[in-house]
Amino acid sequence: MKWVRFKKGNCEYTAFLAEETLHAVEGDIYTGDWHKTGELFLLAEVELMAPCRPTKVVCIGLNYRDHAQEMGEALPAEPILFLKPPSAVIGAGQFILYPEWIGRMDYEAELAVVIGKRGKNIAAGDAWQHIFGYTCGNDITARHLQKKDGQWSRAKSFDTFCPLGPWIVTEIDASALDISLTVNGELKQQSSTTQLVANPAQLVAFVTRVMTLEAGDVILTGTPAGVGPLKPGDSVTVRIGSVGELTNTVIAES
Ligand code: MG
Numbered sequence: 001m002k003w004v005r006f007k008k009g010n011c012e013y014t015a016f017l018a019e020e021t022l023h024a025v026e027g028d029i030y031t032g033d034w035h036k037t038g039e040l041f042l043l044a045e046v047e048l049m050a051p052c053r054p055t056k057v058v059c060i061g062l063n064y065r066d067h068a069q070e071m072g073e074a075l076p077a078e079p080i081l082f083l084k085p086p087s088a089v090i091g092a093g094q095f096i097l098y099p100e101w102i103g104r105m106d107y108e109a110e111l112a113v114v115i116g117k118r119g120k121n122i123a124a125g126d127a128w129q130h131i132f133g134y135t136c137g138n139d140i141t142a143r144h145l146q147k148k149d150g151q152w153s154r155a156k157s158f159d160t161f162c163p164l165g166p167w168i169v170t171e172i173d174a175s176a177l178d179i180s181l182t183v184n185g186e187l188k189q190q191s192s193t194t195q196l197v198a199n200p201a202q203l204v205a206f207v208t209r210v211m212t213l214e215a216g217d218v219i220l221t222g223t224p225a226g227v228g229p230l231k232p233g234d235s236v237t238v239r240i241g242s243v244g245e246l247t248n249t250v251i252a253e254s
Helices: 065-072 124-130 143-149 198-209
Strands: 002-008 012-018 021-028 035-044 045-047 057-061 081-085 096-098 105-107 109-113 132-136 162-169 180-182 184-194 217-222 235-242 244-252
Touching: 012 035, 057 096, 057 143, 109 180, 109 235, 124 132, 124 198, 132 198, 132 217, 132 235, 132 244, 162 198, 162 244
Parallel strands: 057 217, 096 244
Antiparallel strands: 002 012, 002 045, 002 162, 012 021, 021 035, 057 081, 109 132, 109 217, 132 162, 180 184, 180 235, 235 244
């Protein structure tokens, strides 16, 4: 299924997408305790929001071999964790705000894992029961600040620096999905989730040794090679196999 959150007028809805029609639901999509309200909308006529409301976005650094190489970094012995605040999350079609004083700002196409069930110390073998589905993510990064600060909190945490969407796709196998990114239609990143160093199940196990993951939380699984800068006016699209396409436009922050 494809799960969407959207706005229409002053109201916010959760719905599943069938063909081009959104079927609004009430209840908890994560537990399965939901029902259709009977309200129908056309996808083209609504304003999409991020498809989930994470209490935290846990990100993985250097999880593709080719990206570690281009950054001149050795592959870490264990995944590198960092966080993005919920205030950074935006949906498909919403603007990425660029504060000019930060210098270089980069895109990073990433497979986003959406958690469906609360858990701590989840074994990798049980992790699939805690993964609700997948969406596209873009780990927007203030590259100069990341290098200058020596740690990544400031560089990764600006408002709008975590586009997610357009929807959560459930019941798919994420082990061999094509992942690519274009800027203004020009191909910049192209890889496959077969190149991940740690897979989603291993990441759920690794992260939950540290912190409880809640339904709706997100793990951004890292980016492949080809990262590069964005400027105001750019349209950036993340495409992931059977998941979908996430497009956002950059504007200067006024
Ligand atoms: Mg990243």
